[in-house]
Amino acid sequence: MDTASLLSLKKFLATVEEYRASDLHLSVGNPPTLRVNGQLIPIKETVVTPKFVTEIADAILTADQKQKLQEQKELIVTFDFESKKRFRIHFFFQQGYISASIRSIHNMIPTPDQLGIPTQITQRLLGIHQGLVLYVGSFGSGRTTTVASLVNHINNQQAWRIITIEQPVEYIFADNKSIIEQREVGKDASTWSQALESVLDEDVQLVVVSDVLGEQVLEKILEVAESGRLVYSTMNASHTVSAIERIINMLSSEKKTYMMSKFSSVLEAIVGQKLIPGVDGGLKLAMEIFIPNSMTRTLIKEGSLYQLSHIIQTSQEESIQSFDLALVELVQQHKIALERAMEHAHNKEAFRAFFR
Structure with missing residues (x-):
């Protein structure tokens, strides 16, 4: 079942698509931030909390992946968004909290x-x-x-x-x-x-x-x-x-x-x-x-x-x-x-x- 945090993530991923952003950064204590054509654009309506990123990790990762994240303090996985878009998610720790950097992967491989x-x-x-x-x-x-x-x-x-x-x-x-x-x-x-x-x-x-x-x-x-x-x-x-x-x-x-x-x-x-x-x-x-x-x-x-x-x-x-x-x-x-x-x-x- 989708958690509130996972539903919020899907909303942000839709924003990534809307802005044609290459990346979405989720750093605790800061607003979610898009990278569009090399420039960083914060989504100012909200601030990333430890609970938000932790719930995303809990919803996306398998038990083995969660254990690996705790042991190695970072993990890279892929996530399919509504069977339409694929993302590369880098989970890592900073200041003791889980954060995430999310990269958009092209649906169609460009020539x-x-x-x-x-x-x-x-x-x-x-x-x-x-x-x-x-x-x-x-x-x-x-x-x-x-x-x-x-x-x-x-x-x-x-x-x-x-x-x-x-x-x-x-x-x-x-x-x-x-x-x-x-x-x-x-x-x-x-x-x-x-x-x-x-x-x-x-x-x-x-x-x-x-x-x-x-x-x-x-x-x-x-x-x-x-x-x-x-x-x-x-x-x-x-x-x-x-x-x-x-x-x-x-x-x-x-x-x-x-x-x-x-x-x-x-x-x-x-x-x-x-x-x-x-x-x-x-x-x-x-x-x-x-x-x-x-x-x-x-x-x-x-x-x-x-x-x-x-x-x-x-x-x-x-x-x-x-x-x-x-x-x-x-x-x-x-x-x-x-x-x-x-x-x-x-x-x-x-x-x-x-x-x-």
Whole structure:
């Protein structure tokens, strides 16, 4: 039976749809707050109470999930709203109280064109059929949606078997030319490593992993990529170099040399992305693309990140596009304002000089 709090949540979720918000934040002591086109908009008629969020958790979560939330102090689940809309809910504790951050998941998986992915980048990424492709960005950058879009494009074009390994499952795919199996860690597999180990003996062309969670999971991801499969994985990192730095930092000293050698050999691309407020009030996608060659593979293997960063920022090769170059193109296309682009540029001095 619906509690009063769950009914209130459904009302707020309807408001999310009405405003086309990407997120709803429920923080105890504050009003429910929407994120619309990058801006925070409080719903001022009410204030979130501890009872409100606790009752929502009680209504949505299973007994096992409630126990996990109490033990680990955070939990991510999905919630289907009246069979029409799907949401990703992150329960966590702050100041001793349960709070929640709720993200809207598209009903229809958008195409690469609809997301604003440049055609040449889409074609280059879809031309990769083995190895590892990392999709990186900060929270809210749309990296999960980009992966879903490319997977669905493959689904519509190729007779592949695709396995996704997620926690939780977010986008729901309908088989077209491909067969897509979606496995949730904790439900369909005990651990990430177990799920990845199982695909090594299966007929599968693409494996999608929703995050790189530590050395053991990374080792299995590299093993799958090394076996001739294509692996897509997302990672919470702001750009190419920070993603590689994060990977280096998750490795133990005993395995670092071996693992970085393997990582540099199977890596086929890193795609970074940001969503920038546009002049029309919407959000515009800025993409960094890095496809390694023999020289940059050596730099990755050696951990020479300063040199790698310099190459990315200054390269004129088609296989590399920096965020700054993507921002320049968006400004020239009158999609974002110069001042807004400046806020996100890596080399602000060089970026400003470009427009003098």
